[in-house]
Amino acid sequence: MIEELVRTGLARFEYRHILNHGQPSVFAALATECGGDQGKWWNFHDHYMTTQDFSREGAIAMAAAFELDTEQFAQCLDDETHLDLVNGQHRAASEVGVRRTPTIHINGEGGAIVADRLIEQVMALAAELEAEG
Amino acid sequence: MTRIGLIAAALALLVAGCSSGGDDAPPSQPQSAASVQSEQHEQQEQSATSYAAGQSESTQDHAQDQAQDQAHAQPSAEREQTAAQAQAEPEAEQEAELKSGQQAEPAADQTEAEQAGHEEPEQGAMVAQIIESGHRAGLIANRNSIGDPDAAIVITEYSDFL
Structure with a gap:
């Protein structure tokens, strides 16, 4: 799912280590x-x-x-x-403020873990950024 | 002749007879000795015969004994054989168990090998999948980042591997 978003070129995905265990x-x-x-x-x-x-x-x-x-x-x-x-x-x-894993941030803001909602959020943000020009 | 003449003649014959009879006496002793020896010899022969017979008897007895012993020996041998078989059976069972265990071990090894054989392709497929996913189908991957470095949207996952 994230890979598909990344493939479109709209987004970049990064992973950050959390050492909770x-x-x-x-x-x-x-x-x-x-x-x-x-x-x-x-x-x-x-x-x-x-x-x-x-x-x-x-x-x-x-x-x-x-x-x-x-x-x-x-x-x-x-x-x-x-x-x-x-x-x-x-x-x-x-x-x-990350306390739990996994935690998703989209451009530094809290994002959804559920795939459909994450896609919706990314697409909405992409439309907003495109509108801004 | 008169009675006196007859008595005198009889006495002379008696005297003459006593002197000749003294010479004959020693041969009678050897005869008796010979007879004794012969009796002893016969007794010895008899005893020897009886001894020989005894020997033969004893041989026969011995043979009988041997036969009896053999007759006894056969059951004892059978018993020993049975005992040996009885001892051998557990040994054979143990050997069979060992063999079966040895056969079971290769079977277990084979099972492990089969499992390993099943696991190896799975692991190999998994590694291949990981390698494929690592390339991300041509996506730009830089350590912990995938995608266009200039992308407007950055999705950050904070996570642990556990």
């Missing part, structure tokens, strides 16, 4: 960012959303499956290279 949340966020270093950020995003496997071995196995440099990936994990980034996203979300 402790170490597994932090690890998955770090692994995703380490995957992003080698161009596979969304692969790891979808992997964690699908498998819920938050083990180091599973992450490295997936890195190998995605044909990443596993040594570099493992080093990134062990060094917690992106810890400041994921912590910063979590803090920023808290500052704008």
